[in-house]
Amino acid sequence: MPANKNQQNPAFFLTTPIYYVNARPHLGHTYTTVAADALARWKRTRGFDVRFLTGTDEHGQKIERSAAKAGKTPEQFAADVSQEFRALWDRMGLTYDDYIRTTEERHKRGVQHLFRVLQQRGFIYKGKYAGQYCVFDELYVDGPPGTVCPDCGRLTETVSEENYFFKLSAFERRLLEYFEAHPEFIQPEARRNEVLAFVRSGLRDLSISRTSFNWGIPVPGDEKHVIYVWMDALANYITALGYGMEQHPLLDRYWPAQVQLIGKEISRFHCVYWPAFLMAAGLPLPQTVIAHGWLLFEQSKMSKSRGNIVRAETVLDVLGADALRYFLLREIRFGQDGSFSFDALVQRYNADLANGYGNLVSRTLAMIGKYFDGRIPEGAVDAGLQAEAEQAITKVSSGYDALQFSDALDALWRLIAQTDGYLTANAPWKVAASEDAASRKRLAEILYSAAASIRVITALAYPVIPDAAAKVWKQLGLGDIATADLKHLTWGGLQPGTRLGEPGPVFPRAEKEAISRMQAIEEQHPARATAEAEKQPAVFQNPAAVPVSPKVVPPEPTAFTPTAVPAAPPTQSLTAASPGLPAAAEANPAVAAPATGKISIEDFARVELRVAQVLKAERVPNADRLLRLEVDLGYEQRQIVAGIAEAYAPETLIGRKVVIVANLAPRKLRGLESNGMIVAASVGEKGRPVLAGFLEDVEIGARLK
């Protein structure tokens, strides 16, 4: 990427999170990165010296395990996935200036330097952690032995290990004062309030090293320890600028960042830990951390059983990058959650891009071609249209500046409609029927005004639909939009006499079948296995039924674990066990791999699946996900504790017939004994459980074979 070297211009450093290579790139990652790219492009057109950073986060126990499962070294595994991200961004033409990988030497050096600095400044000490630990989430959990992980519902392990700690508690007051003095630091408001509440409730020191695995950056001077993944990851924003090197001109030039874009699920790390690290290191804080919402995947009504992990490539194949960019930024109010569906995408594409922008360009340029031999006519300007265009410039600009992409695009498309309305109202094709001078003059005015409006529209649309804008810019005869000076965009920049470029469709209408085509592509893709697997019955939960030993890598399938359920790959049950997992955190690639170990019929026969009827159901106090059920098997009644409280209200279950694993060894959950598990499909990004059932009435106690 050619960096803008003009030191006269104000620096603008913009970052996305670095993506954890445990998941393959999907639309969630694309959303963040596209928003950042649009902002980067916008700021560049406004004359800022933009530096746009993205990259991948590659350390941690999860990567170590996933690599082992994939039969690769962690280095190779991380490199492969990192390359997938990078290839996608390149294919989409994203204009990042730097792509950092946490396995790079420059990063390791920077992180170790940061560690030493914090140590020297007295913010790091060695201590001992004794308590509960969730192996799956690599998370310390509060509570007595037997506590379930609040994130995934699995039983925690009791551990005791020596750690380095960061004195986070020392920054409680300073952080609050900073938030107070800089209300714009955390956006939007809702996130800010959450962070404030969190800090106000008191900060404890943060464990920042691990000894239980090796795949990470060693603590300088104590190589048994590996630096905690979050400290490692967050530091990328400065190590990418040369932090830790003797000379760091980029750091001097670009830090602090103006905008750090993140997904809302990682706001605590970016709004509490990160500023505290920076304060401790004596570095200035970023100007704003902006959290966007989640991208949810709506199931299309045509196939309800569809899984919902969508890859950007599918959309690129069928509609192109601009379509995806436009949809994500137009349809979703930035900051709020939004949903994606192929239906809505094609709808937006046709209504706004094909019928709106594309058609306006097409009709206007066709008439200039026909009536003025392909040259921009010399004509007076329609004052009304000019005023509307100028108003749009203001509105769209302020929308982009505020990262309110949907507002900006809304205002821009209003101008498109106004220009379309202007043409229809003045009917140039009728005016053209008369050859007299007055009519020619009138015709020139109408078409010049429309073309001038299209020029403004195109310039303003460029950050969001760069490819299409570049095409139209050429068709207008204005050359390469990338080199155009859009900083002082005004109405009057279109020179009469300019010869139009080659005309051609910019956004051809999409047929209805585009929807089914994209759906088909998704289904055929190998990575689809992730979503496919979620459609299969997974055994749900009894979190305790999941192997919890930290050394189980991978968990050995036995007939008594959920893994024995046909067609559900071993780790699928692990995914199913995390109903609360946010969009950006799912998709263990190991899940995507086809099931490796097949089981024999005898293995399956060991699992006793039976029909049971729910007699009683009630919530387990202080456990958001757990329900205590009493079920009737015909030959006996028993108690089961199941993690389905978020999907089913207790009263709706009473009388319902469900499928249970009847011969599961009993486990205690929250002090309650659970005798068996309920079988449910795990649906969607969040693994919402859907209970298995029968279309016909089935006798209680019947066995499934």
Next chain:
RNA sequence: GGCGGCGUAGCUCAGAUGGUUAGAGCGACGGACUCAUAACCCGUAGGUCGACAGUUCGAUUCUGUCCGCCGCCA
């Protein structure tokens, strides 16, 4: 459980320090036009503004309770 947010037309959402007929876009329906990508333009749609109660001359907009959804609580 504690704290916070949300619930407005078929869909996605605006909005109101309380006040004549509650808005936009899309979809649907009707009309007009033919330069253009079966497109564009015009018009129509009558939604108890989640439920109930209160404050008020008057509430969808304020207060309370409830229901539903969501987020944060290392």
